[in-house]
Amino acid sequence: MKQKISLFIIVLFISCFSVFAQTSKLNYNFTIYNSGLPSNTIYKILCDKDGKLWLGTNKGAVKYDGNVFKTFDTSNGMAANNIVNLFYQPKENIMWPLTYNSKLIKINTKSDGIINLKSKEKIVGAIMYGYKSNNSINFITAGQNISLQGKEIKANRLESNFFTDYLNTNQTPLPFFYKNLFNILSHADITKNFSLNKKRVFAKNSTRLGKYGTILLKNNIFIKQQNKIYQLLDINSFIKHPDCFIVDLEIVDYSLYLAISGTDGGLYYAKDFFKNPKNATFKLISEKGSSFSVCKDKVNNIWYTINGKGLNVITQPDLSPYVYSLLKLDNIEGYDQIRSINDSLVAINNLLESKFILLNTNKYDIEPQNQLSLNLAKTGFLRTFSNLAKKLEKDISHDAKVFFNNNSIEYYTDEKSKKILIDVPASAIRKGDYYHDKVIFSTADDSVYVLNKETKKIDLKRSLSPLGTINDIYFHNDSLIFFCTTKGIFTSAIPFKKIHKLSSKIVNKILVNDNLIYFLGDDGLSYSKYNTKDKIETIFSPAFFTKRFSIIDFDLTKHNILLLTDVGFMSLDKKIIDQKPTPIKVNLEKIILKDSTIYVNSNLIEIESGKSSQINFLVQFLNPENNSFVKEYSLSTTSDNWIPFKDNSFLQTNISPGKYILKIKAIRPGKNEEAIIKYEIIIKPSFWQTGLFLTLLIAFSVIIVVLITSLILKSQEKKTLKKIALEQHIAEIENRAFLNQLNPHFLFNALNTLQDYIIQKDTHNGIFYLQRLASLHRNILDFHLKPTITVSEEKNFLEKYLYIQQKRFSDKFSFTINSDREANQLKLPAMLVQPIIENVIDHGFANQDPDKEVNIEFKEKNGYLQIIITDNGNGCLEKILPLKEGHALYIIKERLYFINIKNNTHTNSIDFKANHPKGIKTTIYLDL
Structure with a gap:
């Protein structure tokens, strides 16, 4: 019987009309x-x-x-x-x-x-x-x-009545359409009153098809709902100019947007049009001009066009899809606690008036008939929530069953309440929570007590003053208790021997739900995943919105986050946690000078020096939460010097002529995300800087140029003659190097070796040897026609040459030729390395000592070619240095010297060093 009475009272309360609170959207x-x-x-x-x-x-x-x-x-x-x-x-x-x-x-x-x-x-x-x-x-x-x-x-x-088929097939029911507010018309009425022209049904200002199954006929909008046609509006009620007509429309919540073309055209807006169409006022919210289309995106930003002005967007931060209900209270003073009764009922407590409001949040908007203004009710089910209004309460447990007063603790069940009296000798109770039979609470001296709920005795007392003043306590389970203090967020377990600091973030309240930990601080609502408690991310911050407000308290239901703010009640869908922030979008819209405006459409901006005394840069942000961004700019010729700015503009004065780099940076706090845009600003010199002085400078410059040109021509003539002589000398050096390779002694010795193969009747090796010898001399003739060859070609040549020399000396020495992959395609002068090898063999390997070897390496070093020839022969530096004119090694040094002169460089060189324990190491550096 008592349950039926309680249920009747609840139904009665929910059906009552309350004047205590009124609904309205935040006016951004x-x-x-x-x-x-x-x-x-x-x-x-x-x-x-x-x-x-x-x-x-x-x-x-x-x-x-x-x-x-x-x-x-x-x-x-x-x-x-x-x-x-x-x-x-x-x-x-x-x-x-x-x-x-x-x-x-x-x-x-x-x-x-x-x-x-x-x-x-x-x-x-x-x-x-x-x-x-x-x-x-x-x-x-x-x-x-x-x-x-x-x-x-x-x-x-x-046919002219085609709109009948269109309306029948393109109906979009609007859940908020109040049919009694609009006039009903028949197809016959429309055809008769608007006299459609069969030949040109789409003549200008005649017939158009719109969104939501609408028809635009002669500046009237018609819509079919529930098999009836309604007239939404007539443009003549707010625009009198004859050339204006409706082109497109959009609906957001109860508001109507119209794209209108014509002299007085643009984007027009009527707030709450579908609630009160007769008294709704249309106002122009864009610049004047012909607007051809309007559309809302997924987050209800409004995009529209103005002919010749590109694509425009109106951001409305209060229309976030996750902030789906908002109640603005007449007088917010005194409301400081919010608790969810279930998924649809919310209690908001007012301590000053000993009252609370019970809200039904099932609907998209909270209507007055869904609000309750209740005096203290002592009836069974509501008793727990009526106790929210007691003035003496210091804190309430996370499930609203345990209440903490100055020196007492009260525990309530659904049917009855029982009071636990406790004497706290130190000081008054401040914050507390409970789990099963344990109650934990803190006192004004920052001591923490653990109370046994059944025995009503204190089992433990600890001083946690080093943690700071405790703002909130959340008793999650036997092994985890959260403490929010003025020094951060801490976790521990009874008996508090090990205390872990979770974060330095200062928060006022904490709740745990669905493996997520929610924190309420002065900067808004944030959360952390239970298994990564050290990573705290912002969910919802007042800084995201144009209008500033503060969050007083919050609570959780299965699907929603309930917020009590100083401007009213909000409900957020928990899906907001998974919502990824849109990329930061920022650009420089225009530059306002004293007497003109520059609209920015490229990254290069030129400004006359005479107009640079005062330059105002106007920046665009296409993110609704841009007010929370950290904004900086840098205008310099060299390094960045970041300067913070507020709102959407910054001012520069008296900029000297020159080239500058402008950088604009936007940083999203708490997300480690930033965007930087870059522009080149050129401040042109004034006209007086390029007048008579410039003319005289040009005349003087012409004279100087003539004199310098004359000197240059004479110098060029000398250089040309010198170059011709140099090229002749280089040709002589190259010819001498070539003739050196055709040394008759080498050919004679090579033929003697071939003769030995013939005498020994070693036909196989003799033929192979002859092929190598012929190929070698063919290479020598080919190389004479080339100024340079590749490392790969040089390796191939040296392998043949060393093979012939090896057989000539009856395999008394060995050789290796190696190269880097990067070096194979590098260039070097033809026949450059062979004279060095010949000198090693003829002089270093002259005696009959065994185990002689010569090693050749080609390496790429920072774009240069490095050639290293090492041997263990009997040669010594004293016999080589200084190089004698006419010697093969001297010719190599001359070739490198003249290459340096020709290329105007000093990087080509040859160097000789002793190779330990014996022999010589020759290093050549080439940069062709």
Whole structure:
């Protein structure tokens, strides 16, 4: 019986009308930004289900993903680039650009693939509208209704009453549509009163198809809801200019946006139009101009066009999809606690008036009839929540069953309450919580007590004053207790022997739910995952919004986060935790000078020096939470010198002529994310700086140039003669080096070795030896025609040469030739290394000592070629140095010297050192 009475009282309370609190949205001011694309005429804007914007423009179909504008060339000629409208099929991921030249085109919004559909039937005129009817897709021109079933296209004559079919097939129920506020019309009334012209039903200012199944007829908007046609508005009620007409519309919440073309056109807005259409006031919220389209995106930002002004966006921070209900209280003073009773009922406590409000949050908006203003109720079920209003309470447990007063603790069940009296000798109770039979609470001297709920005795006392003043306690389980103090967040377990510091973040309240830990601080609401408690991220901050407010208290339900703020009650969907912030989007919109304005459309900006005494830079931020960004700029010629600025602009005065780099930085706090944009600013010199003084300077410069030119010509003549002499000398050196390779002694000795093979009748080795000898001399002749050869060619040549020399000396020495992969394609003068090898063999290996060897290495060092020749022969530096004129090694040094002169460098060189324990190490550096 008692339960039935309690239930009756609750139902009665919920059905009552309360005047204690009234609903209203937070009144944020619109923030308008221009996002570029000014050279396109944008006829239509649509948002696909992935949140990307699609634009129909005179230069093709354009997709905007928030960062990049991508244009789809859908034509073979310029005419098809004129996309006059768009039709979207979200389930099929198909976007139809409607063309001016009667072509049917579809784009897959996922893959961006383009398909052109060919029609056997003739399509006449621009394809202006599309809609779906049963199993077909219909497209409308000025005189035809084109039906597409699969790939078959049929074209029928368009009748003036085609809008009947459109309204019947394109109904979009609006959940907030109050039919009694609008006039009802029949098809006959519309046809009669608006006298449609059968020949040109789409004449200017006559008939248009709009969103939500609307029809725009002669500046009137009609919509079909529940099989009836309603007249929404007449444009003549707020615009009197005859050339103005409605082109497009958009609906957000209860508000209506209109894109209007004409002299007094632009984007018009009527707040709460669908709640009170007769008294709704339309106001122009854009600059004047012809607006062709308006569209909302997935987060209810409003995108619209102004002819010649590109794509514009109005950000509305209060329209976040996760902040789905807001109650503004008449007098917020005294409300300091919020508790959820269940998923739909919320109690808000007012200590000053000993009252609380019980809210039903099931609906999208909280209407007055869903609010309750209750005096203290002592009836069973509500007793727990009525105790929220007691003035003496210091704290309440996380489930609102244990109440902490100055020197007492009360425990309540659903049916009855029992009071636990406790004498705290030190000082008054401040904060507390409980888990099972243990109650933990802190006192004013920062001591912590553990009370046994059953025995009513204190089992433990600890002083935690080193942790700071305790702001909140959350008893999670037997092994984990959270302490929020003025020094950070700490965790421990009874008996508090080990205390772990979770974070230095200062918070006022903590709750744990679904393996997430929620924190409330002065900067807003944040959270941490239970298994990564050291990483705390912001969920919701007042800094995200244009209007500042403070969060007083919060609580959790299964799906929502409940907030009590100093401007009212908010409810957030927990999905907000998984919401990733949009990338920071910032650009320089314009530069305002004393007498003019520069609209920025490139990264190079030129300003006359006479106008640089006062320059105001206006920055655009396309993120709704931009007010929370850290904003800095740097204007310098060399290194960055970051200067913070507020709002969306900063001022520079008396900038000297020159080139500057302007950098603008935006940082999202708590997310380690920043964006930097860069511009080149050129301050031109004033006119007086380029007058008569410049003329005299030019005349004087001409004279100097003539004199210098004369000197240069004479110098060039000398250099030319010197160069000719140098090239002749180089040619002589190269010729001498070549002739040195054709040394008759080498050929004679090589032929003697061949003779030995013949005498020994070693035909196989003799033929192989002869092939190597012939190939070697063929290389020598080829190299004479080349100024340079590759390392690979040089290695091949040296292998043949050393093989012949090795056989000549009866294999008394060995050799190795190695090279880096990077060195193989580098260049070197032909026949450069062979004289060094010959000198090693003839002089270093002259005696009959065994185990002689010569090693050759080609290496790439920082772009240079390094050649290292080492041997263990009997040669010594005293016999080589200094090099004697005419000697083969001297000729090599001369070749390198003249290469340096020719290339104006000093990097080509040859160096000789002793190779320990014996022999010589020769190193050549080449940079050709």
